[in-house]
Amino acid sequence: MTEMPLPDSVTLIRHPLVQHKLTLLRQKATSTGEFRRLAREISLLMAYELTRDLPLQMTEIETPLESMQAPILSGKKLCIVSILRAGDGILEGMLDLVPSARVGHIGLYRDPETLVPVEYYLKLPEDVAERLVIVVDPMLATGHSAAAALSRLKQAGAEQLRFACLLAAPEGVSVLTRAHPEVPVFTCAVDRELDDHAYIRPGLGDAGDRLYGTK
Template identity: 80%
Template sequence: MADNTTLPAQVTVIGHPLVRHKLTLLRQVGTATSEFRRLAREISLLMAYELTRDLPIELTEIETPLEVMQAPILAGKKLCIVSILRAGNGIADGMLELLPSARVGHVGLFRDHETLRPVEYYRKLPEDIGDRLVIVVDPMLATGHSAAAALALLKQAGATQLRFACLLAAPEGLEVLTRAHPDVPVFTCAVDRQLDERGYIRPGLGDAGDRLYGTK
């Protein structure tokens, strides 16, 4: 694993014991598709808690069964979760359990296995994305090129408040992403050792999309 003390300041490793425990179960080769999907959803919900701990609040007047009071509620427009297809949906679904009112956008990117560069094939975003906090999700930050490309597309679409969340990151991917977007906070559950010659994270957990949807 990478030494977290050497990570860029914008990178947060979520070290909650429940996250670490569930991630270990998620990594195991014998974890069935249904269990993998459930664990990914549970970890994502816990990640959403960490990503949103500084959301702005305001006071509103409510009436309890006993009296009227000033109570805190979220301020401003609801946030937006943007999934990098297809594997990002496994993270977005978990976050939506905690944030059911969030808007959802999708960016379709696939990795060219020769160049390891992203190729866009789909994009659908809320029209007012520039007014919302946008959480971009993808289970794996490997080479970092897809995440960097997705963030660039969102900035072009008007997004100004961006955060990126993943289950696992490689040092190489973090370097690419933080260099391309030094203004975007990055949240991950672990930083693994390195990429292999195929661009897979080691020790990693395999192909997140295939394991989420049972396609391999």
């Protein structure tokens, strides 16, 4: 992992359980089912960090013994937007923690000639502008798809945005934070570099293929 200085907008999640599970996730011998389970568990733990500053309000409830004022979440609930297809591997774990969250999807592919991300699918809640939107993708490699997804969500009216990934490359962090300096980024590790094929090194391979057993 790199020791590069990170921008203030980037949070490295160092919780021991997250780091332990990430090590298991990286291993070549980890099966598809185990990889999927670990990704789900890590994303649930990440969701604690991503949501630690959600606003609360007080409401009156009845316990079995008496009435009291107790805190509940204030305002609209979250919206989690998955960058297809691999983003769904993080989405499910976060929904385990916040089952009432709304869900959006954005599909992007890279044009083989221009290398520019091209949108092929977008489905968002109508009130996305009123929600905190967490965009999820396991890998922040070149950063171009993540930056394009955030730009598209801004066009759709989203104002409160965060980005979460399992692994990032220094190149991807640089691209994303230059394009969207105000968007908080959460990751479990920033690895050494991208190789010539835009794979994160040492990385964990292709997250989508490992999640779904494809090549």
